[in-house]
Amino acid sequence: MRLVEDRDRRKRIVINIFVLLVAFICVAKRSSTLHQTSTFENLLIDSFAPLQNSVSTIRTNVANFFTHYVANISASKENREILKQVSDLESRIFDLNELEKENLRLKNLLEFGKGVGYKKVLAQVVAWDASSDFRVLRINKGLKDGVMLQAPVVTSVGLVGYIYRLTDHFADILTVLDNNNRVDGLIQRVRAHGIVEGYSSEKSLMKYVSRTEPIILGDVVITSGLGNIYPKGIRVGGVSKIERESYGITQYVEITPAVDFGLLEEVVILLAEGDEQKRREWEALDQMEESDDASAKLKRSKR
């Protein structure tokens, strides 16, 4: 009996150490700015994400049901028929209003950046990240819709973030509110540079702005185009707090993003026309590296 317990204990210690070691190695190697999904991950995310999508659809339908029908239960018997008609008409008006608003939103989204040489893919937000540590949105467009990793995501009012993780039918956006997302920004009025970094669920910080820059509250921050992810000139937000000390070389600048993330329903993914070519170039380089490795191995084995 004691022998079995000792064996179990030894097995437990070995498994614990092994799992911890693997986890430590993976956490050290993990990139906070980009995540390439494996085929297995791809398959599972694509299986779970439709559940998230359907839950949000069910919620909307249930809310509509309660708004339009349950309120009428207390109506008097005589007016039931009339109320039903009114309710039906109201429901229709509500639906039409929703459609009109949606059309307007989509039109604005599609008109955004007309002059910019980008292909636009419209997507709907289906879920948020499971951990409150990350400000990540899941959208219902993926690789099959032409979306690419690190593609910038915007709305008609400003910058949302970029594509961090991608599967065939869904994608995760690392928003500008996330601590891991850094955008090279420009104060539009004074052309001062800084790095916009996520800070909380409502604010971002603009770091490394020189103390001598005459920034004022309400100044608009736009993307500078540096960093090879975001195109130049997209509105990031407005300056909402400035702290300038008499010492130091930088000032504390807080930004309120232009996009209201609490009300976000649809987004636009910008795909640069040159991205496809860039992707092919990377693939060609990867293939070259692989063939170099293979020929080196062959030479070694011959020796």
Next chain:
Amino acid sequence: MRGNWLNLLKPLGVTLLILVIFEVLSTALFPMMGLIKYRLPFNVLIILYIGFKLENPFVAILIFILQYTHSFFSIEGWEMGTIAGVLIYVVISYLKDLLHLSSSIMTIFVTQMFQFLWFLIVSTILYIKTDELSYIIEKFWRFLPESIVISLLAPVLFAVLDVIWQSEQQSALGDSV
């Protein structure tokens, strides 16, 4: 719950299903209802249960599987949660004689304590990686309400998991009540 690896498959499958349902609700339903700032970490609660109640050499692998499933819903990944989960499991194995989940109040209290430990471990790793303290302080203020809600839910969810893992006869931390 002693036994071989095969005996764990069925309860593990049901637990994963529960985790997926909770994750879907937490990521799709609650944010759409306006709860954007906070997210309930059901994965932490389930892993704490596994640590508290299971007597099996494969617990570390179970923790890894639960965290890996969680990573499909969060870019957090499985690594940090697995480290925190396994370390907490080791701590629990040393404190077994001192801790008893014999009442709801005790379950809530002990769950809250171990959530603090979880926060401490994850924050330390994050600090080592990012070298940023302000982010951890901000994280702490979000952690407080989230962890309190999770602790309050613990007695109910633990009772459900007791049925799934058939560990009610062991009660608390392996002792009979």
